[in-house]
Each structure stands twice: as structure tokens, then as C-alpha cells.
Amino acid sequence: MVVAFDSVATQVDSLEEIDEVEGKLAISKDEALMHSVMRNDKQTIEDGKLIADAFNRGVGSFTPDMLFAQMVKNYSLARQLFGDTILRLVSGYNPDYIQKNLPIPEFRQQLLSNIRRNIDRLKDADLIEKDGIISSKGIDLASMVLYTEELDHLVPKGVFGEKTAKRISHYGERAEARSFHKGDRYKDVSVRKSLKLALRRGHKDILPNDLKTQERQAKGTISVIYGIDASASMKGAKIEQCKKAGIALAYQAINKKDKVGLVVFGSDVKDFIAPTDDFTLLLRTLTTIRASRETDFTALITKAIELFPPGPVTKHLIILTDAMPTVGEQPREETVAAVGQARAAGITLSIVGIQLDKNGTSLAQNMVRVGDGRLYQVRNLNEIDRLVLQEYDAIRS
Numbered sequence: 479m480v481v482a483f484d485s486v487a488t489q490v491d492s493l494e495e496i497d498e499v500e501g502k503l504a505i506s507k508d509e510a511l512m513h514s515v516m517r518n519d520k521q522t523i524e525d526g527k528l529i530a531d532a533f534n535r536g537v538g539s540f541t542p543d544m545l546f547a548q549m550v551k552n553y554s555l556a557r558q559l560f561g562d563t564i565l566r567l568v569s570g571y572n573p574d575y576i577q578k579n580l581p582i583p584e585f586r587q588q589l590l591s592n593i594r595r596n597i598d599r600l601k602d603a604d605l606i607e608k609d610g611i612i613s614s615k616g617i618d619l620a621s622m623v624l625y626t627e628e629l630d631h632l633v634p635k636g637v638f639g640e641k642t643a644k645r646i647s648h649y650g651e652r653a654e655a656r657s658f659h660k661g662d663r664y665k666d667v668s669v670r671k672s673l674k675l676a677l678r679r680g681h682k683d684i685l686p687n688d689l690k691t692q693e694r695q696a697k698g699t700i701s702v703i704y705g706i707d708a709s710a711s712m713k714g715a716k717i718e719q720c721k722k723a724g725i726a727l728a729y730q731a732i733n734k735k736d737k738v739g740l741v742v743f744g745s746d747v748k749d750f751i752a753p754t755d756d757f758t759l760l761l762r763t764l765t766t767i768r769a770s771r772e773t774d775f776t777a778l779i780t781k782a783i784e785l786f787p788p789g790p791v792t793k794h795l796i797i798l799t800d801a802m803p804t805v806g807e808q809p810r811e812e813t814v815a816a817v818g819q820a821r822a823a824g825i826t827l828s829i830v831g832i833q834l835d836k837n838g839t840s841l842a843q844n845m846v847r848v849g850d851g852r853l854y855q856v857r858n859l860n861e862i863d864r865l866v867l868q869e870y871d872a873i874r875s
Contacts, residue, residue, distance in 0.1 A: 526623030528567040539610035542594045621765040628722040699791040701753035703739040707799035713769040723863035743778040745771040752785045774805035779816040793825040800832040
């Protein structure tokens with residue numbers, strides 16, 4: 479087959495059906511910026527990575543002289559605060575090379591000159607404001623880079639092509655009762671129907687063949703709230719991978735015509751979005767998350783209860799965290815009580831635990847037991863997106 483574009487003939491060997499994108503998946507009004515990212519323009523992509531990592535590291539603004547002064551005063555601390563990506567992209571030097579040559583006066587002069595030039599270039603491109611604050615255009619670019627990186631990571635592995643919708647669901651409404659089979663969940667046993675059958679058969683005790691269970695039918699509409707722990711310990715790579723996992727979840731769920739909400743929490747709720755199909759809103763909000771302070775699970779769960787829509791829809795909260803609650807007089811007890819309130823409101827809860835310690839794992843296990851969900855233990859940060867999508871598939875299956 480031959481297809482002509484602008485009078486240029488191109489030979490096409492085969493045709494493939496492509497996935498139709500559903501929902502509001504437009505990610506920016508700046509087409510030139512998007513085209514630069516899609517063309518794999520190196521400088522544009524590096525600028526997006528620099529801005530994205532600034533959010534991940536909690537960097538509020540780019541001030542060249544202040545950044546340089548911190549590097550000279552205590553380079554080890556500056557490297558810990560800013561991370562290798564920011565130092566490399568803003569200076570043009572490998573961080574190890576900076577450390578080796580920083581004592582040399584001539585190198586310091588060149589280093590400061592590079593930092594000023596690169597930050598001025600970001601200002602000229604309208605990616606940051608004159609005072610060094612990241613602009614709306616800068617947020618757009620960082621969002622695009624995170625989005626394309628995550629899709630480049632998952633699409634070749636066929637993750638988005640997997641069929642997830644099945645008829646039976648652990649999170650839906652109870653359907654008609656049937657005989658209990660080996661492998662069924664005991665929590666789905668219908669005590670009333672089992673007792674009624676045993677009495678009808680004249681049994682004094684409920685025998686195994688008297689047990690009746692009720693499957694749960696998946697509901698047509700699913701609302702998922704993605705809760706990200708933005709406490710201080712999540713800075714850097716942890717929060718970056720959680721953001722990318724949130725992008726993957728939003729992309730997949732909106733394509734499936736489901737809705738995704740977001741709650742960003744630390745010592746309190748920092749930001750939130752009610753379940754929506756607005757991918758752009760979710761993407762931009764995920765991109766701009768900054769980590770700081772303590773962890774308050776009660777505030778997260780309470781806000782999630784408020785945000786879920788009323789009515790007969792599947793409501794599921796996925797929490798991503800590397801620590802257990804630290805806010806409140808009895809944070810563990812208060813957290814479990816909040817999970818119980820959520821469950822009473824028809825909300826199920828699962829946790830993706832990032833390198834949790836023994837006490838954290840114990841509490842997380844209790845939370846998902848009360849919340850009728852699952853606990854995923856993360857050892858490798860690169861697997862967070864796969865686990866979040868696995869949990870989303872479980873809600874639909």
C-alpha cells in the first residue's frame with residue numbers, strides 16, 4: 479500500500495489498529511513545546527527534567543548566586559539537597575567533577591558563569607519567572623517530560639494493552655448466592671443463607687456443603703483516589719516514581735472511562751482533586767508535588783471520604799507511603815479508626831508500602847485488613863508503577 483503525504487510517497491508494508499484514547503487526555507496548550515518533546519529535542523527534555531526534579535527535591539526557585547554559595551559553603555550538603563540531576567543540568571558539569579575541582583578559583587568562576595547562563599536561558603524561554611519561580615509554561619514542560627518518560631517506560635512492555643475488565647469483583651456489590659467452593663474467600667460466605675439452608679436440611683450444625691457464598695459483581699463506574707505521602711522522607715527518587723505511577727494510573731483509568739482523584743498529604747492535606755477524567759489537571763498537580771514534614775493518614779482518609787462521589791460506584795483508595803503516621807496523640811489507633819470509617823462509607827483501601835520497616839508493615843497489614851484491600855511491599859522503586867496498575871486491574875477484575 480502507498481500513502482501520500484504532501485506529495486511524498488511512502489511505502490507502508492502493513493497496517494495496525496491503534497488504541498482510541500478516551501477521556502480528557504490533552505496535556506498542554508503549548509503545541510510548540512509538545513512538539514519539541516515529541517521530537518526528542520535534548521535541551522528541551524533536559525530543561526523539563528530539571529524543573530521536574532526541582533519539584534521532587536522541594537526546590538522553590540532558581541537563584542544562581544544562592545545556589546553557587548551553597549555549593550561552595552558545603553558541597554556535600556548541597557548535593558544532598560539538590561541531587562545530581564539538578565547540579566549537572568544547571569552547571570553543565572558532572573557532580574563528581576564539581577567536587578574534585580571546586581577548590582580551584584578559576585573553576586569556581588566558570589561554575590558560577592555556567593549556572594547564571596543556564597538560569598538566564600530558562601528565563602528567556604519563559605520556563606521560570608524573573609524571580610526564579612517556576613512558571614506555568616515550566617510546569618507544562620515538566621509535566622510533558624514526566625508523561626512521555628512514563629509512557630516510554632510502560633508501553634513497550636505492553637502494560638496498557640492488557641485486558642483488565644472482568645465480570646466478578648471483590649470490590650463490587652454482592653450478587654446471587656451459590657455453593658461455597660474451595661478457594662472462595664471466607665469473608666464472602668453468606669451466614670444467613672448458609673444457616674437457612676442447614677435448617678431446611680434438618681442439620682443441627684452448618685456442614686461444609688451447607689455453605690453459601692456471594693460473588694461480587696463489578697460496577698460500571700469506578701472511582702479511584704491516589705494518595706501520595708509527601709512527607710520529608712519521600713523527597714527525590716521516591717516521590718518521582720510515585721508521580722510517574724500516578725500518571726500511569728490516570729492514563730489507564732481514563733482510557734477505561736473510570737475516574738481518578740488525588741490527595742497529597744504530609745502533616746496535613748496539601749492538595750486534592752475529586753475523582754475526575756481531566757488528565758491534564760491530574761498531570762499538572764502530580765508534577766508540582768513537593769515533599770515536606772510529617773505524615774498524617776487520618777487527614778488523608780478523611781479527605782478521601784469527602785471526595786468520593788455518592789451513589790453506587792466502586793470507591794477505592796490507593797495509598798503510597800514509605801512510613802507510618804506520626805501526627806496525632808495516638809496516630810496508629812486513629813489511623814485504623816479512620817480506615818474503619820472509610821470502609822463503612824463503602825470505600826476499600828490498599829497500600830503500596832515503599833521500604834516499610836517492621837512496625838510500618840504491621841500497621842499497613844492491619845489497615846488493608848480493615849479496608850478490605852491489599853498491601854504491596856516495594857523494594858525496587860522502578861516497580862511502583864507496575865504495582866499501582868496491578869492494583870487498579872484488581873479493582874476491575
